Amino acid sequence: MRPIHSNELAALKTNIYNYIQNKVQQGTKMIAALIDPDKNDERSLSRILPYCEEAKIDFLFIGGSLLVRDRLEFTLDFIKNHSNLPCILFPGSVMQISSKADAILFLSLISGRNPELLIGNHVIAAPYIYEAGLETISTGYMLIHCGNYTTAHYMSGCMPIPSNKYEIAAMTALAGQMLGMKLIYMDGGSGAAHPIEPGMIATVRKIIQIPIVVGGGIRTETQAKQAFEAGADVIVVGNALESSPELLIDLGKLKRSYSSNPVN
Numbered sequence: 001m002r003p004i005h006s007n008e009l010a011a012l013k014t015n016i017y018n019y020i021q022n023k024v025q026q027g028t029k030m031i032a033a034l035i036d037p038d039k040n041d042e043r044s045l046s047r048i049l050p051y052c053e054e055a056k057i058d059f060l061f062i063g064g065s066l067l068v069r070d071r072l073e074f075t076l077d078f079i080k081n082h083s084n085l086p087c088i089l090f091p092g093s094v095m096q097i098s099s100k101a102d103a104i105l106f107l108s109l110i111s112g113r114n115p116e117l118l119i120g121n122h123v124i125a126a127p128y129i130y131e132a133g134l135e136t137i138s139t140g141y142m143l144i145h146c147g148n149y150t151t152a153h154y155m156s157g158c159m160p161i162p163s164n165k166y167e168i169a170a171m172t173a174l175a176g177q178m179l180g181m182k183l184i185y186m187d188g189g190s191g192a193a194h195p196i197e198p199g200m201i202a203t204v205r206k207i208i209q210i211p212i213v214v215g216g217g218i219r220t221e222t223q224a225k226q227a228f229e230a231g232a233d234v235i236v237v238g239n240a241l242e243s244s245p246e247l248l249i250d251l252g253k254l255k256r257s258y259s260s261n262p263v264n
C-alpha cells in the first residue's frame with residue numbers, strides 16, 4: 001500500500017459533506033436523483049440529465065442492490081461528459097466502487113444484524129476506496145418496511161424496521177450518530193409501495209442532529225413535501241424518474257421554497 005500523504009487521504013476529503021452541512025445550517029433542502037446503471041443507457045440518461053440540471057438538484061446517487069450489466073464505469077463516464085452534478089456512489093456491494101465518482105456513501109446497514117453489511121464489506125472495500133481517493137461519507141443505512149418487499153430487503157437478507165415502530169427507528173439512528181456516523185439514510189427501498197411515514201421521520205429528526213436522507217416510494221411533490229416537513233434534509237427519487245423525469249422540476253421548485261436564496 002502507498003504511504004499516506006495528508007493531502008490525498010480520502011478520509012480527509014469533505015467537500016460534499018461540507019456542502020450538505022452548509023445547506024442544513026441554512027435550512028435549505030436537497031434532492032438526489034438515483035441513477036441505476038443497469039436501467040439506464042445513453043438514451044434514458046440523455047432524457048433524465050437535462051431535468052436534473054434544470055431542476056438544480058444537488059446530487060446524483062449511482063448504484064443498485066444488484067448490478068448485472070457491468071455498466072457503472074460507462075454510466076459515470078457518460079454523466080461526467082454531460083453534467084457537472086456531483087456523483088455519489090450508493091453501493092449495494094463492494095463491486096460498486098469507482099474513482100470516477102466524487103464520493104461514496106459508506107453504508108453500514110444499522111437496521112440489520114448482518115455483520116458483513118455492518119463492517120465486513122467495509123474492511124474489504126476500504127483499500128479500494130482509499131486507492132480511488134473518494135470522499136467517504138459514513139452513513140447509517142436503515143431499511144424501513146413500506147408496504148412491500150424490495151430488492152434491497154432481499155439482497156441484504158435483513159428484516160426492515162416495521163413502518164409503525166417509530167422508536168426502533170429513532171434509537172437505531174441515535175446509535176448510528178453515537179457511533180460517529182455522518183448521515184442517516186432512511187430507505188423504504190427502491191419501488192416502495194408508499195414512502196416512509198412522516199411521523200417516523202419526525203421521531204428520528206427529534207432525537208438526532210446529523211443530516212437525514214429519506215428515500216423509497218417518493219413519487220409526488222406532496223410526498224416530497226411531507227418528507228421535508230417531517231425533517232428530511234435530502235430526499236432521493238429513483239423509480240419515479242423512469243416514467244416522469246419532469247417531476248424533478250416541481251421538486252426543484254419545492255426545495256427552493258425552503259431557501260432564502262432563490263438560486264439554491
Ligand SMILES: CC(C)=CCC/C(C)=C/CC/C(C)=C/CC/C(C)=C/COP(=O)(O)OP(=O)(O)O
Nearest residue numbers: 063064065092093094107117121125151152190
Ligand atoms: C461498504 C460497501 C462498499 C458496500 C456495502 C453496502 C451495504 C451495507 C449494502 C447493504 C444494503 C443494500 C443491498 C443496499 C442497496 C441500496 C441501493 C443501491 C438501492 C437502490 O435501489 P435497488 O434496490 O437497486 O432498486 P431496484 O430494485 O428498483 O433496482
Ligand SMILES: O=P(O)(O)OC[C@@H](O)CO
Nearest residue numbers: 190191215216217238239
Ligand atoms: O426508487 P425509489 O422508490 O424512488 O427509491 C429511491 C431510493 O431511496 C432507493 O434506495
Ligand SMILES: [Mg+2]
Nearest residue numbers: 036064065066
Ligand atoms: Mg437496482
